[in-house]
Each structure stands twice: as C-alpha cells, then as structure tokens.
Amino acid sequence: MTMKIGRYEIKSEIGRGGMATVYRAYDPHFQRDVALKILPRELLHEQNFRARFEREAKTVAALEHSAIVPVYDFGEENGQPYLVMRFLPGGSLTDRLKEDHFSFTETVRIMHRLASALDEAHGLGVIHRDLKPDNILFDQRGDPFIADFGIAKLSEERSTVTTGSIIIGTPAYMSPEQANGNELDGRSDIYSLGVILFEMLTGKKPYSANTPIGLIMQHITQPIPNILDLNPNLPAGCQIIISRAMAKEPEERFETATALANALSEVGALNPALEQPATSSESSSQRLGLKKIKAKTGPLPEVSVEETIVCPKCGHVNPDQTRFCSNCSTRLRLDCPLCHTSNRVDESHCINCGADLKSLHSRQQEMQQLRKRTLAKRDQAFKLKAARQLREKLDGLLQDLDHRRKRDAAMRQLNQLIGSAIKLLAEVVLIDDDPEARFGSVKLLGRLADRPEFKNQIKMQVTEALVEALEDPDPLVRQQVQRELHKIDGGRFREISDMFKGMVDWFKGD
Structure with missing residues (x-):
C-alpha cells in the first residue's frame, strides 16, 4: 500500500x-x-x-x-x-562537486543566478543561515536553485528554547559571526557563498579539521587560504574576491551577493581565454579597480640588464628591477595585487594582466584602513571592559584598607595593580563614550591620590593622569578633574599640575 x-x-x-x-x-x-x-x-x-x-x-x-x-x-x-x-531532478551541488570542480565560466553563471536569489531574500529580511552545496539544487536544464530558506531559522529558535545555544548551521560553511552566536544579517550568507565559490573553483573546502568545533575555530581565527595555490589556472583576481567574500569582519565583505558575482565577471573579463558573459553593472569594476582592457598574452618580455629606472625624487639612475632607490630609498616598483607582477610606480595598468593599479592600490589601502579601524574599535572595547572590571576591583580594595583584618592583603594587591591601573584609567577617561563612566574613573583616580598609604610618586602619576583628563569634552567631567586636582594633598600638587598643563599645551602648539 x-x-x-x-x-x-x-x-x-x-x-x-x-x-x-x-x-x-x-x-x-x-x-x-x-x-x-x-x-x-x-x-x-x-x-x-x-x-x-x-x-x-x-x-x-x-x-x-x-x-x-x-x-x-x-x-x-x-x-x-x-x-x-x-521537485528538482538534477541533484544537488554536492553531487556535482563529487565529480570535479567547476570551470570558471560555469561558476560565474551559477554565481550570478544564486546571488540574485540571495539579494531578493535579503531585501525582504530573510536570511538563509545554512547556505551550502546540499541546499543548492539543479533542475533538468542545469539551472541552480536555493532550497531550505527558513528551515535553519526554525531550527535556531528550537535550539534557543531547548539548549540556550544559537549556533545553528554547517561548520564547513559557517560565518565567524554565526559561529560566535552573534546577530546575523545577509553578509553571513555572503560569507557562506564565498566558501561555496572557493569549493566550486578548486574542488576543495578552504578549511578542514577532525572535529566540527575545530572547523568552526578555523573559520574564526585562520587566514583565508590562497585559492591560486590550489588552482593556479584561475584569473589572479580570484584571490581578492575570495578574501573579500570570506573576510572575518562582515563590514569588510561585499555589501550584496550580486556585487560578488559582478566582481567575478570583471576578473574573468581580464582573461580573454575565459568566455563568460559580461555583466551590465559597473559598480564592481569601480570597487575592485578593474578595467576591461585586453590583457597582454604570452611570456613577459625579457628585461635587458642595461635598462634603467630613474628615481622620480632624487634623479638617481638605478637598474630596472630595483624596488627602492639605492640613493634615497624611494619606492620604484609595486607588485600588482592581482597577479603579483612587478610594475614601475608610474605604470597606470599592470603590464601583465591589465588591472588598474592606482584603483587597486587605493582599494587595498581602504581595506587596510578599515581593518585598522575595526581592530582599534575592538581594542578600545577590550580596554573599556577591563577598566570597568578594574574600577570594581579597586573600589573593593580601597574599602578593605579601612578594615584592619583585610588591610595588609588589600595593600599587597594594590601595590601590584596601582601602576597599570592609573595608566588604564587615564586612557579610558578620554575614550569612553559614557560620561558617567569617565566621571567614575576620575573620582577613582582622586581616591587613589587621597590615600595616605601611597607615596608621592603615586600621587604624581595620578596628577599627570588627571591633567590629561582636563582635555575631556564634557564640562562636568572637567569640573570633577579640577576638584580632584585641588584635593590632592590640600592643593600641594596644584602648581605641579599647572606646570604639566602648560607643557601639554606647549607640545600641542596651543
């Protein structure tokens, strides 16, 4: 039956x-x-x-x-x-990957179709959360479809109720923020699409480990592998696309899946041997700094030992392959970020692949600056968290000083902490976005200076920190700083603080 x-x-x-x-x-x-x-x-x-x-x-x-x-x-x-x-009779992407990796041209075609679908879903606020080859199915004509939208979210909500965990997905394709249990947006799917792209072009996943947790940790901590090491026949620009799609920080990735697919088309357009269809969008070429010009084919011309390169700064004549001027150390050559060919600094396009060097280097610098800012924000967040914990610790120790039985142990701990504590509190007074937290740090510095147990050296360090805090934009915080400075030994350090303030202004040119 x-x-x-x-x-x-x-x-x-x-x-x-x-x-x-x-x-x-x-x-x-x-x-x-x-x-x-x-x-x-x-x-x-x-x-x-x-x-x-x-x-x-x-x-x-x-x-x-x-x-x-x-x-x-x-x-x-x-x-x-x-x-x-x-029902789709053409099997899954997993089935097709078992046979071999895809050609670049076929990969571009599939990526454009999948990217359009993802952007449509993201525009409606729907995130896939478990994008992987098993969920990419083919019809009888070989066209790909994305399956299982929403299923991962139901599983996620179920896990949250039953276990308190929110790490749902497939470790081999999971974004770092998903692995960390953070809030997700469409850029998490773009990371997964980047992993799928890597696998389609090489036949291998970018990371491997013996356990799921080991695989998750690699996505969070390990550098992105160079795709050209596994498939050197790919256009050189593929590594830049993979690096951006699989960036650890979501803000460093492509804003949309279509932007990723368009960038892939642009990279392929630099290689005449790859006959994939061109796209109408120019946004990806602007973002990647690629220019649709015919790339030079054949081996690079041999460089004569008699060819020279003149330094644009000092006019010194150097051998042609010299990277830095031997007279003034000015840079004379730059490597193309796409194919790594050495080019003179005055070249507008790569002599090998035709990439727009100025735009590429500009984009490279923007990404480096973005990463620096991201790391700086992360460092600042760590400092603020440490400062909050430190304030609680110091507050407890200062209270213990007033208890005879706890005084000796508290003093030992304070002597170990005091130097680094003053330095950290002084830093966060100027970077904390919360005026109340800055106010608390200032008051704590004042309490440290007011304790008779500490020597004048400690009071001087506190004074220096408070003088720096006079730069705080909040007038209430500045007023508190002034009060703490006046209280230190009955105003004994007021003259010293004015001297320090004058020196700070002098160094700043005020």
Whole structure:
C-alpha cells in the first residue's frame, strides 16, 4: 500500500538529515512530482511552534524568484509537520562537486543566478543561515536553485528554547559571526557563498579539521587560504574576491551577493581565454579597480640588464628591477595585487594582466584602513571592559584598607595593580563614550591620590593622569578633574599640575 502524507503519495526517499527527511512524492491534484520535507514530530511539543512554523512557511512561500525553490504547500499529518516544494531532478551541488570542480565560466553563471536569489531574500529580511552545496539544487536544464530558506531559522529558535545555544548551521560553511552566536544579517550568507565559490573553483573546502568545533575555530581565527595555490589556472583576481567574500569582519565583505558575482565577471573579463558573459553593472569594476582592457598574452618580455629606472625624487639612475632607490630609498616598483607582477610606480595598468593599479592600490589601502579601524574599535572595547572590571576591583580594595583584618592583603594587591591601573584609567577617561563612566574613573583616580598609604610618586602619576583628563569634552567631567586636582594633598600638587598643563599645551602648539 502506498504511503500517504496529506494528499501526497510517497514514492521514494531523497535524503535525510538532522533537521528533516525529504521524500519524492506525487501530487494527484496537480498530477506532478513534488519534494516533501518532513520535520521532526517533537517540534510540535514546543510552545508556539505551530504559529512559528506557519509564519516561516508563509514567509518562504512569499519568496518569488526564479532561483529559489518554491514552496507549494505546508501542513501537519498525525502530528508530523511537513513542507511541499518543487521537485528538482538534477541533484544537488554536492553531487556535482563529487565529480570535479567547476570551470570558471560555469561558476560565474551559477554565481550570478544564486546571488540574485540571495539579494531578493535579503531585501525582504530573510536570511538563509545554512547556505551550502546540499541546499543548492539543479533542475533538468542545469539551472541552480536555493532550497531550505527558513528551515535553519526554525531550527535556531528550537535550539534557543531547548539548549540556550544559537549556533545553528554547517561548520564547513559557517560565518565567524554565526559561529560566535552573534546577530546575523545577509553578509553571513555572503560569507557562506564565498566558501561555496572557493569549493566550486578548486574542488576543495578552504578549511578542514577532525572535529566540527575545530572547523568552526578555523573559520574564526585562520587566514583565508590562497585559492591560486590550489588552482593556479584561475584569473589572479580570484584571490581578492575570495578574501573579500570570506573576510572575518562582515563590514569588510561585499555589501550584496550580486556585487560578488559582478566582481567575478570583471576578473574573468581580464582573461580573454575565459568566455563568460559580461555583466551590465559597473559598480564592481569601480570597487575592485578593474578595467576591461585586453590583457597582454604570452611570456613577459625579457628585461635587458642595461635598462634603467630613474628615481622620480632624487634623479638617481638605478637598474630596472630595483624596488627602492639605492640613493634615497624611494619606492620604484609595486607588485600588482592581482597577479603579483612587478610594475614601475608610474605604470597606470599592470603590464601583465591589465588591472588598474592606482584603483587597486587605493582599494587595498581602504581595506587596510578599515581593518585598522575595526581592530582599534575592538581594542578600545577590550580596554573599556577591563577598566570597568578594574574600577570594581579597586573600589573593593580601597574599602578593605579601612578594615584592619583585610588591610595588609588589600595593600599587597594594590601595590601590584596601582601602576597599570592609573595608566588604564587615564586612557579610558578620554575614550569612553559614557560620561558617567569617565566621571567614575576620575573620582577613582582622586581616591587613589587621597590615600595616605601611597607615596608621592603615586600621587604624581595620578596628577599627570588627571591633567590629561582636563582635555575631556564634557564640562562636568572637567569640573570633577579640577576638584580632584585641588584635593590632592590640600592643593600641594596644584602648581605641579599647572606646570604639566602648560607643557601639554606647549607640545600641542596651543
């Protein structure tokens, strides 16, 4: 007897995973084959699951795009929730990757189609959360479709309720922020798409480990592998695209999936041997600094030992391959970021691949500056957190000084902490966005200077820190600084503080 779920007749099992089992089924109403995904029965025991399941199913069903697997129906049969989707007979991207890696031209075609679908979903506020080759399916014509939008979110909500964890996804394709349990946006899917791109062009995943947690940690901490080491026949610019798509920080990635796909087309356009279709968008060429000019073919011309390069700064004549002037150390040559060919600094385009060198180096510097700013913000956040903990610690130790039994132990700890504590508190007074926290740091510095247990050297360090804090933009904080300076030994250090302030102004040129 044929097994039925709802009106659908089960024909065969297509696949089985931790979240669902997928069957090929027949819909007698429309007389067509469908894919029927059965979700775990225990989900129905969770509070509000039916409402969430219906909401997510309707959201996914509303994603109307030619490259998103459409949802036809959803329901529940004998306590078993299910989704009904279009049946795609062409297998998954995982199946095709088992045979070999893809050609560059075919990869570009597939990426454009997938990118358009992702951007459509992201524009509606829907994030996939588990983008991987298993969820990219092909029809009978070889066109790719993205499946399982919304399923990962249901799993995520279930995990949050049952375990408190929010790390849901596949470790091999998981973005660093998803692995860290942070809030996600569409750029997390772009990271996963970058991993898929790497695998399509090389036949290998960028990271490997013996355990899922080991794989997750590599995505968080390890540098992005050079794709050209695995497939040197690719256009040189592929590494820049992979590096940007798989950047550890979301703000360093492509803003949209289409931008990634367009950049891939632009890189391919520099190689006449690759015949992929050109795209109409010029935004990616502007962002990557690529120019559609015919690249030079054949081996590089041999450089004569008699050729020279004149330093533009001092006029000294150097051998042509010299990277820095032997007279004044001015840079004479730069490597192309795409193909790593050495070019003279006055070359506008790479002599090998034709890339726009000025735009590329400008983009490279922008990315470096962005990374520096990101690291600076992270360092600042660490300092502020450490300062908050330090204030609590010092406050407790200063209170212990007034208790005879705790005084000796507190003094030992304070002697160990005091130097670094004053330095850190002085730093955060000027960088903390919270005026109340800055105010607290100033008061704590004043309390340290007011304790008779500390020598004049400590009072002098506190005075220097407070003088620096006079630069605080908040007038209330500045007033508190002035009060603390006046209180130090009854104003004994006031003259010294004025001297320091005058020196600071002098050095600043005020």
